[in-house]
Amino acid sequence: EPQNYDVVVVGSGGAGLAAAIQACDEGAKVLIVEKMSTIGGNTIKASVGMNAAETRFQKLKGIEDSKELFYQETLKGGQFKNNTVLLKEFIERAPQAVEWLATHNIELSDITITGGMSIDRTHRPADRSAVGGFLISGLVKNLNKRNIDVMLDTSVTEIRYTNGAVQGVELLNDENEVLTVNARSVIVATGGFSANRDMVVKYRPELDGFVTTNHKGATGGGIAILEKIGAGTVDMGEIQIHPTVEQTTSYLISEAIRGGGAILVSQAGHRFFNEMETRDKVSAKIIGLPEKFAYVVFDEQVRLNNKAADEYIARGFVISGATPRELAAKLEMGSDAFLATLETYNVAVDKQDDAEFGRKTAMRHPINQGPFYAIRIAPGVHHTMGGVTINTDTCVLDAQKQVLSGAFAAGEVVGGIHGGNRIGGNAVADIIIFGILAGQNAAKYAMQ
Ligand code: ADP
Known part of the structure; x- marks a missing residue:
C-alpha cells in the first residue's frame, strides 16, 4: 500500500x-x-x-x-x-x-x-x-x-x-x-x-567520442519524467566540455590548479592561451592544437596550495622533474622551448602583465620551485x-x-x-x- x-x-x-x-x-x-x-x-x-x-x-x-x-x-x-x-x-x-x-x-x-x-x-x-x-x-x-x-x-x-x-x-x-x-x-x-552519450550526441553530434567527467547516474532521466507531465525545456544543446580532463580515467583536473597559478603548455613547449579564460574558450584552443591535448604545468608552490594536486600524484597522473629540463625530457618536449616559456611567463608574473595572452588573474607566483609537475589533459563532457x-x-x-x-x-x-x-x-x-x-x-x- x-x-x-x-x-x-x-x-x-x-x-x-x-x-x-x-x-x-x-x-x-x-x-x-x-x-x-x-x-x-x-x-x-x-x-x-x-x-x-x-x-x-x-x-x-x-x-x-x-x-x-x-x-x-x-x-x-x-x-x-x-x-x-x-x-x-x-x-x-x-x-x-x-x-x-x-x-x-x-x-x-x-x-x-x-x-x-x-x-x-x-x-x-x-x-x-x-x-x-x-x-x-x-x-x-x-x-x-x-x-x-x-x-x-x-x-x-x-x-x-x-x-x-x-x-x-x-x-x-x-x-x-x-x-x-x-x-x-x-x-x-x-x-x-553528461553521462548519457545518446542524449549528448543527439543535441551535439560533434561531441561523439568525448569522454565524460560525470558519474554514471547523470543520464537525464529527471528531464524525461518532467517532460511527461508537460514541463518545458530550454538550452538543451548547451553542453559544456571542460578543458582539463585526464583522458585514460576521465578524471577531472580541477580548475583550482590553474586558479592556484598553473599554466597550460602544448606538446611543442609553448603556452597557447590565457589559461584563466572561460571553459568553452580554453577547450576550443586545446582542440585546435595539432595533437588535441596539452599539459597543465605547475611547480611545488602550486602543489602546496591545492590538496587536489596530491590526489593527482597519488592517482599517477603527474609527471615530475627536479628541474624544468628534466620535466621537458620526460614529456618528450623541446626543453629550450619549455624553458623559454617558463622564463617569459615568470617575467609576466613579476610585472603582473601577460603581454602574450592577456592573463589577468591567478598569476600568483613564478613557476620556479622544483619539483616541476605536468598532467596531460584534453577536454571532456562536463556539464549540461x-x-x-x-x-x-x-x-x-x-x-x-x-x-x-x-x-x-x-x-x-x-x-x-x-x-x-x-x-x-x-x-x-x-x-x-x-x-x-x-x-x-x-x-x-x-x-x-
Ligand atoms: P545536482 O548537482 O543537481 O544536485 P547530482 O548529479 O549531484 O545533481 O545528483 C543527482 C542525483 O539524482 C544522482 O545521484 C542520480 O543518481 C540521481 N537520479 C537521477 N535520476 C534519478 C531517478 N529517476 N530516480 C532517482 N534518482 C535519480
Missing part, C-alpha cells in the same frame, strides 16, 4: 540533499529517492568550490567584490544567453547560501578563483580540499541528525500528476518492485545528462546547461510558462541559469541556492 509523505526529493546530489534538509526544517515529512547505491550524485565529484559575491568570508580576507560584477561576469561567461531573471535570483541569494552551509557546519572559508572571473569568489574548505566530498559528507551528517528517510537503489519512474496537481510518484527498486508514494510536492534534483524550465520559486513551468502545481526542480536538471557556458564554481552555488529554495517552497506548498 502507498506510503505518505509531504515532499519527495528525487536525487541525492547537493541540490536534493539541501532541499531535503530545508524541507524537513520547515516541518515537512520528507523522502529522498536515489537510483544509485550511494548518496552524493555527481556533486561528490565537484572540485573547485562555490561562487558567491559580498560574503562574510570575502570580507574577512579583505576581498572587495560586488554582486553586480559577479552578475556581469557570469553573463559574459555564459555568452549572454543566461536567463537573467534566474541569474539575478542566483546572484542575490548566493551569500546567504554560503551562510546556510556555515550554519549547517559546512564552512567554505578559503577562497580561490576560476576562469572568466576577475575576483577571488570561489569558496572552498579551509584545508583547500575539493569541495564535493566535503559538501556531501556535511550534508549527510545533517540528514542523519534529522532522520530523513532515504531509499537507495530506487528510481522515480513517474510523477503522478492528475487534477492539475502532483499527487505523488511511482518508484522502481532494484528488486523490480513498483511502489507508489503519495506526496503533494516532488522536488526533481536528478542532475544533468540546458534542462527543465522553472520560475524564481523553483516551480517547474510548462511550455506556456504555467506552473505545474506541486512540481519543483533544482540543480543541474534545470536549464537557463548558466546560458551557453557555466563558470567554474557556479554549479555548487546553483545546487545549494536553489536546493534550499526548492525545499522551502515545496514544504510550504505541501503543508498549506
